[in-house]
Amino acid sequence: MFCNQCHKNLKDFEALLDKMENCPFCGAKLVRPAVKVPQKGVNDLFDTLLQKVGEGLFVDDSVLENELRNLEAPEFEDAKDRLFLLVLKHIPSSMSAVKDFSDGEQQEVIEACLKRLCVDLGMSFEPCAQMLDALQTYIWKKIFPLSQNFFEGHFVDPRDGQVYKTVKIGDQVWMKEPLKYKCVGYCGEGLYEWNSVNKYCAVRGWRVPKKKDFEKLVQTASNLGLGDASSVLMSRNGWEKCSVTPTDNLGFEATPVKGNTGGIGSNYYSHFWTADDKYCFEIFPGRISFSTHSQSYVRLIKDDSAENKE
Numbered sequence: 001m002f003c004n005q006c007h008k009n010l011k012d013f014e015a016l017l018d019k020m021e022n023c024p025f026c027g028a029k030l031v032r033p034a035v036k037v038p039q040k041g042v043n044d045l046f047d048t049l050l051q052k053v054g055e056g057l058f059v060d061d062s063v064l065e066n067e068l069r070n071l072e073a074p075e076f077e078d079a080k081d082r083l084f085l086l087v088l089k090h091i092p093s094s095m096s097a098v099k100d101f102s103d104g105e106q107q108e109v110i111e112a113c114l115k116r117l118c119v120d121l122g123m124s125f126e127p128c129a130q131m132l133d134a135l136q137t138y139i140w141k142k143i144f145p146l147s148q149n150f151f152e153g154h155f156v157d158p159r160d161g162q163v164y165k166t167v168k169i170g171d172q173v174w175m176k177e178p179l180k181y182k183c184v185g186y187c188g189e190g191l192y193e194w195n196s197v198n199k200y201c202a203v204r205g206w207r208v209p210k211k212k213d214f215e216k217l218v219q220t221a222s223n224l225g226l227g228d229a230s231s232v233l234m235s236r237n238g239w240e241k242c243s244v245t246p247t248d249n250l251g252f253e254a255t256p257v258k259g260n261t262g263g264i265g266s267n268y269y270s271h272f273w274t275a276d277d278k279y280c281f282e283i284f285p286g287r288i289s290f291s292t293h294s295q296s297y298v299r300l301i302k303d304d305s306a307e308n309k310e
């Protein structure tokens with residue numbers, strides 16, 4: 001312990017400190033640090049507040065805010081600080097409002113709430129996920145898995161000024177939509193002939209992905225443990241005719257096009273050129289493959305090597 005006035009170390013008086021009121025060096029009144037009370041978690045705080053207020057605690061953010069301000073319990077100081085952040089971003093009321101909505105709508109809301117905490121407030125993923133999982137349990141009585149790979153941006157193609165949404169997935173950054181740069185070999189509607197892909201599609205800072213880039217993307221999707229990687233990469237809209245329920249947990253948003261590839265459920269699929277000889281990356285309902293095409297779409301990937309050269 002140190003004196004707040006003269007800043008001298010009082011370790012030599014440690015046995016007497018409990019009985020001393022003034023510093024033996026300067027005579028100033030000793031200010032003892034507050035004893036840190038062992039902290040309880042967010043779930044414990046929710047339990048305490050719910051016993052008092054009931055489920056109406058989540059309907060109106062002002063109710064939860066008032067309860068937190070009036071709560072005098074030192075063991076909940078850390079948990080109170082966290083819940084104030086939820087109130088600040090109107091998260092409890094947002095989740096309560098969709099309590100009786102479909103799973104798909106609830107998943108959209110929970111991802112939006114995660115963005116408010118991680119992106120808007122700059123918080124790290126783990127504490128945010130813990131709080132949101134607690135809210136899901138209390139409000140929805142179920143938990144949807146959360147993905148931290150949702151950080152979106154955009155890229156402006158300097159050749160024609162077109163703006164493309166981008167998404168960071170793991171340590172890769174992908175375009176969320178097909179390239180539409182009109183060059184030799186462009187067939188319209190985002191389709192390119194193979195001979196034009198490596199010659200004209202890449203632009204400074206962005207390149208045509210290789211087969212191994214797509215394989216890494218699939219591995220990232222598989223590692224989530226949320227089922228088939230194809231579902232994780234599919235857009236939530238557009239696949240209704242295929243009797244699948246895409247989750248799009250990574251924000252890749254692969255949309256379907258109609259094809260004639262044969263096989264059950266294969267009339268609709270997504271396909272994108274790789275930089276390897278005429279091979280395309282294909283996403284079918286329930287499976288992922290590589291195959292040759294005459295025309296396909298292009299999704300560029302951020303070229304880290306080009307960035308390092310700048």
